[in-house]
Amino acid sequence: MNISRKLTTCAIACCIAAVTFGAKLSKSVPKGWGENFAAAQEEAKKDGKLMLLAFSGSDWCGWCVKMEKEIYSNKAFIKKAKQKFVLVMIDSPRNESILSKLAQKQNPDLVKKYGIRGYPSTVIARADGEEVKRFGGYQRGGIDAFLEKLDAVAAEAGVKAADNAKNDATKK
Numbered sequence: 818m819n820i821s822r823k824l825t826t827c828a829i830a831c832c833i834a835a836v837t838f839g840a841k842l843s844k845s846v847p848k849g850w851g852e853n854f855a856a857a858q859e860e861a862k863k864d865g866k867l868m869l870l871a872f873s874g875s876d877w878c879g880w881c882v883k884m885e886k887e888i889y890s891n892k893a894f895i896k897k898a899k900q901k902f903v904l905v906m907i908d909s910p911r912n913e914s915i916l917s918k919l920a921q922k923q924n925p926d927l928v929k930k931y932g933i934r935g936y937p938s939t940v941i942a943r944a945d946g947e948e949v950k951r952f953g954g955y956q957r958g959g960i961d962a963f964l965e966k967l968d969a970v971a972a973e974a975g976v977k978a979a980d981n982a983k984n985d986a987t988k989k
Contacts, residue, residue, distance in 0.1 A: 845875045845908040845915045847885055849895035852920050854927060857903045861944035867976050869902040869967070872928065872938040876910040880955040881937040887959070894960045900978035901971040902941070909936070941970050949974050 846852045861868050873881040939952040950970045956963045
């Protein structure tokens with residue numbers, strides 16, 4: 818009985834590990850990000866935000882991997898950026914099987930639409946898709962420096978943090 822219980826526990830642990838690690842390997846979108854451009858447009862329009870489109874080559878571009886690890890996957894970055902931006906990962910991996918069917922269809926069109934020629938590239942766009950600003954390459958200086966750049970773009974575009982916009986509307 819004791820051996821049976823140990824084997825069952827081991828089998829369950831292996832299944833959990835396989836599902837967890839398998840999901841990580843097949844996922845090309847960091848937690849806290851979306852990949853559906855049309856849904857992002859709707860959210861940006863509804864919430865008065867800009868879209869932050871991160872163009873990446875997750876399985877071949879070293880600088881993209883570094884950017885995702887150091888900035889895009891950081892919980893503090895995601896929390897702060899989501900106040901003014903809808904986050905959308907547009908991945909262009911060599912192994913397209915890691916993408917959802919939606920991403921396999923939409924991402925090449927978005928790369929073409931925005932004229933992406935180098936990776937990583939970050940495009941800030943309005944809800945209608947109009948490009949506001951572009952940052953090419955890996956963003957040196959870390960999270961705070963990148964957030965300062967993004968804040969400046971949002972301010973220039975007239976976008977306030979979601980919490981501030983709600984507070985301003987309540988005061989009127």
